Amino acid sequence: MQNPGLLKELIQSLCCLPGVGQKSAQRMAFHLLQRNRDGGRQLSRVLSQAMDNIGYCRDCRTLTEAEVCEVCANPQRDDAVLCIVESAADVWVIDQATSFKGKYFVLHGRLSPLDGMGPDQLGIDLLEQRLASGVIKEIILATNSTIEGQATAHFIGEIANKFHIRATRIAHGVPMGGELEFIDSGTLSHAFNDRREF
Amino acid sequence: MQNPGLLKELIQSLCCLPGVGQKSAQRMAFHLLQRNRDGGRQLSRVLSQAMDNIGYCRDCRTLTEAEVCEVCANPQRDDAVLCIVESAADVWVIDQATSFKGKYFVLHGRLSPLDGMGPDQLGIDLLEQRLASGVIKEIILATNSTIEGQATAHFIGEIANKFHIRATRIAHGVPMGGELEFIDSGTLSHAFNDRREF
Ligand SMILES: [Zn+2]
Ligand SMILES: [Zn+2]
Numbered sequence: 001m002q003n004p005g006l007l008k009e010l011i012q013s014l015c016c017l018p019g020v021g022q023k024s025a026q027r028m029a030f031h032l033l034q035r036n037r038d039g040g041r042q043l044s045r046v047l048s049q050a051m052d053n054i055g056y057c058r059d060c061r062t063l064t065e066a067e068v069c070e071v072c073a074n075p076q077r078d079d080a081v082l083c084i085v086e087s088a089a090d091v092w093v094i095d096q097a098t099s100f101k102g103k104y105f106v107l108h109g110r111l112s113p114l115d116g117m118g119p120d121q122l123g124i125d126l127l128e129q130r131l132a133s134g135v136i137k138e139i140i141l142a143t144n145s146t147i148e149g150q151a152t153a154h155f156i157g158e159i160a161n162k163f164h165i166r167a168t169r170i171a172h173g174v175p176m177g178g179e180l181e182f183i184d185s186g187t188l189s190h191a192f193n194d195r196r197e198f
Numbered sequence: 199m200q201n202p203g204l205l206k207e208l209i210q211s212l213c214c215l216p217g218v219g220q221k222s223a224q225r226m227a228f229h230l231l232q233r234n235r236d237g238g239r240q241l242s243r244v245l246s247q248a249m250d251n252i253g254y255c256r257d258c259r260t261l262t263e264a265e266v267c268e269v270c271a272n273p274q275r276d277d278a279v280l281c282i283v284e285s286a287a288d289v290w291v292i293d294q295a296t297s298f299k300g301k302y303f304v305l306h307g308r309l310s311p312l313d314g315m316g317p318d319q320l321g322i323d324l325l326e327q328r329l330a331s332g333v334i335k336e337i338i339l340a341t342n343s344t345i346e347g348q349a350t351a352h353f354i355g356e357i358a359n360k361f362h363i364r365a366t367r368i369a370h371g372v373p374m375g376g377e378l379e380f381i382d383s384g385t386l387s388h389a390f391n392d393r394r395e396f
Contacts, residue, residue: 047208047241051239
């Protein structure tokens with residue numbers, strides 16, 4: 001007789017992945033054990049390496065195992081444009097979806113005093129140092145379009161002003177391909193107010 | 199500069215999990231790195247233990263790290279009733295959903311000559327040994343209700359006959375709570391032919 005049993009332990013551990021409940025965890029465990037043990041071993045190895053070795057970029061605070069991340073270290077990318085995002089995942093998403101070739105700064109959150117998220121937690125001092133360096137000509141505020149994300153964008157925009165640096169905000173409106181009847185009213189009203197010449 | 203980068207490697211490795219595409223893998227990687235490194239480390243540890251140590255039960259062929267699985271080793275369970283299933287996952291599902299207190303036998307597949315799945319692959323010799331032992335009074339054929347699952351049930355039912363052991367098949371029909379208009383016609387026709395006194 002074993003204790004809880006390795007299989008049960010495996011299923012339980014897989015439940016720590018976001019979006020994975022008991023049922024998918026079972027399916028995953030059986031799939032790996034019956035059809036892809038090498039995949040499971042590889043995942044185990046990479047997971048442990050990643051958890052132990054991935055830290056934060058010295059310059060932009062994104063996730064990386066290097067002292068300076070790939071983007072910051074890339075001399076092909078434009079130092080004059082800095083895109084400010086809430087999370088490291090956003091860097092990933094923007095780099096895949098757009099042709100943006102500037103650099104990033106990751107806040108790891110948004111201003112939210114009630115949750116203890118203030119300028120210190122968001123690395124604003126580091127951001128100010130970079131803005132003070134004179135290299136940056138424009139910051140793109142790509143925080144989320146939530147109330148807190150907007151407030152954070154506003155707060156950082158003010159800092160940019162202080163340094164006479166241009167601050168832009170990514171456009172908000174009806175998603176491409178989105179049908180008007182399925183768009184929430186806040187977005188639709190914003191899209192109307194922010195309309196452009198056609 | 200690093201090679202592919204640990205973060206990309208992690209995302210790629212997570213894609214080996216069934217039902218996990220590029221996007222969910224990204225979400226998982228960022229979640230673990232930003233919010234649950236201990237969970238990630240724990241998952242890594244259990245994964246590697248499971249891949250290396252989980253084998254097959256000597257008696258029923260289900261997945262276990264022991265020589266004999268928890269169910270087979272449990273003296274409270276009835277040796278006289280043997281439930282035949284296609285996969286180790288089915289053992290799990292049946293044990294959670296029903297009050298079945300007999301034992302199991304796992305085929306790890308179904309008869310499918312074109313895929314090279316014959317009696318040898320399904321452990322039929324081991325099953326025959328168990329049926330020959332005289333302990334088993336009934337086998338419950340719980341293979342899937344696919345054509346191959348039915349053929350497999352039929353094949354094993356014949357063997358049970360040879361040993362004068364009762365063979366039963368789990369009921370098929372309209373799922374509980376299922377609405378008739380959404381049931382496929384094969385199931386509905388089976389449910390009609392298999393109707394009972396009310
Ligand atoms: Zn960086
Ligand atoms: Zn067993």
